[in-house]
Structures are given as structure tokens and as C-alpha cells.
Amino acid sequence: QKEVEQDPGPLSVPEGAIVSLNCTYSNSAFQYFMWYRQYSRKGPELLMYTYSSGNKEDGRFTAQVDKSSKYISLFIRDSQPSDSATYLCAMTTGFQKLVFGTGTRLLVSP
């Protein structure tokens, strides 16, 4: 079993839709949870991070962590074509070894 599971997609939505991206994990020691966005042929860029359980909002993006279910989510409101990218979840126990999901490819059509 992989430590972090993420549906690879692709996930196709129309412009303006609410997008839900998810990851599950098996290691209960993970405490820091991150979402990265990666455009084609580029390095990942950090979108959001949360510590432990709870929600965090930043503009159109909301990150949720449910440690009891070992489940994290990223919601994108009013999705735009420029949001089309691969979204990677990542997590760490705090000793700076990030474990990544495989990434979900998102396609937002105009």
C-alpha cells in the first residue's frame, strides 16, 4: 500500500465549476499537509499548507485536513482555464521528508 494515494485523473470541468481534489494517506504520523500545482514541464509550486486537522482558505482555494479519516482535500472555487495543471498533495511528519501523491491532472475548459 502506498503511503499517499491520489487519483491521477484527468479531471475535466467547465470554467466556473467547483473542483474537489483529494488524497488519502496511511501514516498517522503525518502532521503537515501541502498542495502543489505543477504546470507542464515546470517544477511544482506550493499552493497551500495546513498543520494538523482543519481548514485553510486562500482566495479561491480551500484546503481541508481530516486526520481521523486520513483524508485531505483541496477545493477550487470559480475554476479558471489557467487552473489547468497537475495538483500534487504532499505531507510530512515534520522531519522535512515530503511524501507526494501521484498528482491529479485538472483540465478546465472555457
Add this chain to the structure above:
Amino acid sequence: SQTIHQWPATLVQPVGSPLSLECTVEGTSNPNLYWYRQAAGRGLQLLFYSVGIGQISSEVPQNLSASRPQDRQFILSSKKLLLSDSGFYLCACFVYYTEAFFGQGTRLTVV
């Protein structure tokens, strides 16, 4: 702010040839540095990480090695490339516990 320089951006190498990818970091001192490989549909696989000069930890057995000759320099090497070494190689630097910054990557094709 931190900046990670990686080069070259693309590389095509024959099987059996050597490899050297370089990563340098600006804007921080004594960073933790990482090499990841990203294969299509398989996410990012941690290859090596380093917490200081000369300190290298390997995550998976493979045909690659890493070195850190200076505080802000991290090098990924191979003596003889295999076809399976093809992929997108990313250097990363951690700031605090949560913020990992990535370089723009090197796309390696072994032919």
C-alpha cells in the same frame, strides 16, 4: 527569497554514458536539499536528501549517487546511465517545515 537553479533544462544521453546534474540555491544558508525524480503518472520519488555538506541520505537503491560539495550546491551523478533513468529530475530546498521550493527541473532522456 529562495531561488533554486537547475541545469541543464533538457538532456539526451546514450545508455552507458555518465551523468552530472547540478543544483544551486540562493537566498538561504544551510538548507536541506533534495533530489526527486518524476516519472509519468508516478508522482515524485525522493532519491536523495542532504542536511549538510557531505551528508547524503539515499532513499532508494539505484544507479545514481549524490554529492554536496558546498553548502548550497547539490549534484546528482551516474557513472553509467540506464534506459530506466529517464525522467524529470527536480531539486528542492526546504524552508521551515512546510515550504519546499523546487527548481524548474531537468528532463533526461536516455536513448
